[in-house]
Amino acid sequence: MTETEQALTDQVIARLDGAQDARYRRVMTSLISHLHDFVRDVELTEEEWFSAIQFLTRTGQTCSDLRQEFILLSDTLGVSMLVDAINHRYPAGATETTVFGPFHRPGAPAMKVWSDIAVGTKGQLLFMSGQVLDASTGLPVAGAMLDIWQADGEDGLYDVQRPGVPMLGRGVFRSGDVGHYGLRAIKPTHYPIPSDGPVGEMLRKMGRHPYRPAHIHAMVSAPGYKTLITHVFMDGDPYLGSDAVFGVKDSLIVKPKSHAPGLAPDGTHSAQEFLTIDFDFRLAPASNDTP
């Protein structure tokens, strides 16, 4: 590296002196510094630079109302999970967070305890239940809102990925007096993120697969607590160790228990075999001194 090459970085950063917004100046200063360090570190060739320009252009042009390829890029480079981690430094004992993902829909139907969110979707019957708890005191949180969503159990597709399908695989529940919640769903399956665009090309060059391990999404909120956005992962999934978007945390993996036909957790008789999972959501109290 020559002196000129370092001086150039200083010159670009100095040009931010006129920025009105101090935070913008701080963020762009760091961005320029790290971006230039990267270029110097690998001694980027002109051909590589032009490939990068073309890759970013294609990524932007792959975005549409139905697809956000730059979020996919952020996800697959681990940036989304890093931003999630930095912005949700919850106290020990609180349920860990993971990526929100692009498949949430506002306005899912309000449902009573033990309702079926997956009527008519393919997959193995699964009852999911547990408590919503205060992560500090361990006491139950009554009246918490649980927004739950999942893909089907065979193709791993969400309702929004199937043209013409109404809202399905979604429901909003309330925890009861002792913080209890319960719902009927289907066992999710692993599925690939969209891999027919620039991010798919990148994954192939990286020698990576595009799969996410099976999971059920949850957003849990209650007054006085930080909103929790997380997944519940299924133990035994072959992609738990290599999630394409790095969303897995050990504490979020649960092992479904198999049951013969008979009495189900909702008090009914199930004529078919079924699975149960037990998962408690431990909410971090809201406060002003942490994000």
Place this chain on the structure above:
Amino acid sequence: MTETEQALTDQVIARLDGAQDARYRRVMTSLISHLHDFVRDVELTEEEWFSAIQFLTRTGQTCSDLRQEFILLSDTLGVSMLVDAINHRYPAGATETTVFGPFHRPGAPAMKVWSDIAVGTKGQLLFMSGQVLDASTGLPVAGAMLDIWQADGEDGLYDVQRPGVPMLGRGVFRSGDVGHYGLRAIKPTHYPIPSDGPVGEMLRKMGRHPYRPAHIHAMVSAPGYKTLITHVFMDGDPYLGSDAVFGVKDSLIVKPKSHAPGLAPDGTHSAQEFLTIDFDFRLAPASNDTP
């Protein structure tokens, strides 16, 4: 920063173990490492992350056959000049390089010495001449090809920026027996880079203007030498100290000399006032051990 946040970076980098191409693995390892360092350094918020996603998406969608907004972004963040510097570490004495820019057109007309590249374009008459020299020996290089292009002298627009205008402000010359070249042009003016897109928004938030100081482009090549891509800048331009793309190097600035009507450098009589600039192009010998 928590341990988890650093561990995530290691996990993303480890996922490159299956990459076939060692150079790709090296470049992406460095990119991921620097990108994550940036996110941790500024503790990027979720809102800032989403603004960045939207900015990059708009940048990709602003690109067309006539406009490359990601190159503009690279230029205005000093990345293009850094890549140029790293890839053209020429020996002392060689003419310094600068950005190629988006306005070169292959196939400009071959012209004889002292031809006018700017027939009919607005601006002050200017004669540009000098020698093409070997940077090591100082000896003249005969038969070198000089591809010269410039914007007009009033609006700062290139032919390609004016719909329906044929090739104009361009010519390809050959150096003579003593390496001499000469041409007739017009004094260029400063001009803004396109600033009605995302890059323009960024410059405004940075408190920066979009201007490039006046310059004439040159690409000079000869067998046995590295191809030189550079600009000749006009001394006195108000934007020499703040080029929007960081392309200025002191050694590339020349002061045009004013002349009263009379004998011009091409041996003709000029009825109008004119300017002259004298600039030698010193070529680095080609060799295998430097890029």
